[in-house]
Amino acid sequence: MSGIETVKVIVEAEREAARILDMAQSKATAVRAQLDLQIQQQRELILQAAKKHAADILQRAEEEGKVEAQNYEKASEATVHDLVTKASLKKSAAVERLLGILLGGKG
């Protein structure tokens, strides 16, 4: 191999090496460029799931709250009814006491 041919072979090898490195850099750039997209996708996936979970929790709480409130009101109906019944039984005594206050200035 002549000297010129030797130089040509070496230059060609260096060109090939440069091409290999360029390709590697391009690939690395592409990998990094994918990162933002991947993060964005993960963000949407994770937060959407969390929001769905949150919405389910809220809806369940609303429903449970309504049921508890209804149960409370239903139980309280009996209490109020009892209060009215007991008070009605004492009404005559109360009227007598008020008449006593009015007529005799008692109390």
Add this chain to the structure above:
Amino acid sequence: MSATGKFTADILTVANEKAQSIVANAETETQKALSDAKSHLSREAEDVVRNANTEAEGAKRRHISEARRRVKLKEQQEKSRILQGTLDQTRQRMTDMVRDQSSYLPYLVGLVENGIRELGINDVTVHLNQEDLKRIAKAKLEGEVGRKLGKPVKIEYAGRPIETSGGVIVANSDGKIRIVSTIEQTFEALESKMLIEAGKILFGD
């Protein structure tokens, strides 16, 4: 292999190794960044769920609190209705009493007696409503009052009737000092006290 061949092969080997390293570094960096991002996103997601749990507790408490408020309001309305009914019934009993001379006259005697005591004089003017002016045995009333006070009194009856369902106004001779004991005034004056007393009886344990 010739020396040139070995040299060029070395160049390409080094280039390939460096290329692999460049790509591997990019992938490692990316994986780490993605892992960090996921970790951060997980914390964000936990915050979203934690906030939802807090909000959910609030929502449940709000429903219960509103129910309690409605029940309390209903209870207050019922109590108020019963109290008002008791006052109305008392008022009706007073009206019945006014119609019954046998109980009304002693009541009037007591009112006039108290009026005279409060005024501290023996000579008074008594104001009655139109019906009482006609039907009350005035001499009897004067006699009863005097007997209860233990001294003679002089009662003059105002000719002009007062607007009331019963009771009296006892005034001094010039009418400047008046002890108002009409049923309406007595009711008004004692209403707060009566409500408290009725409440104790009706709703006390």
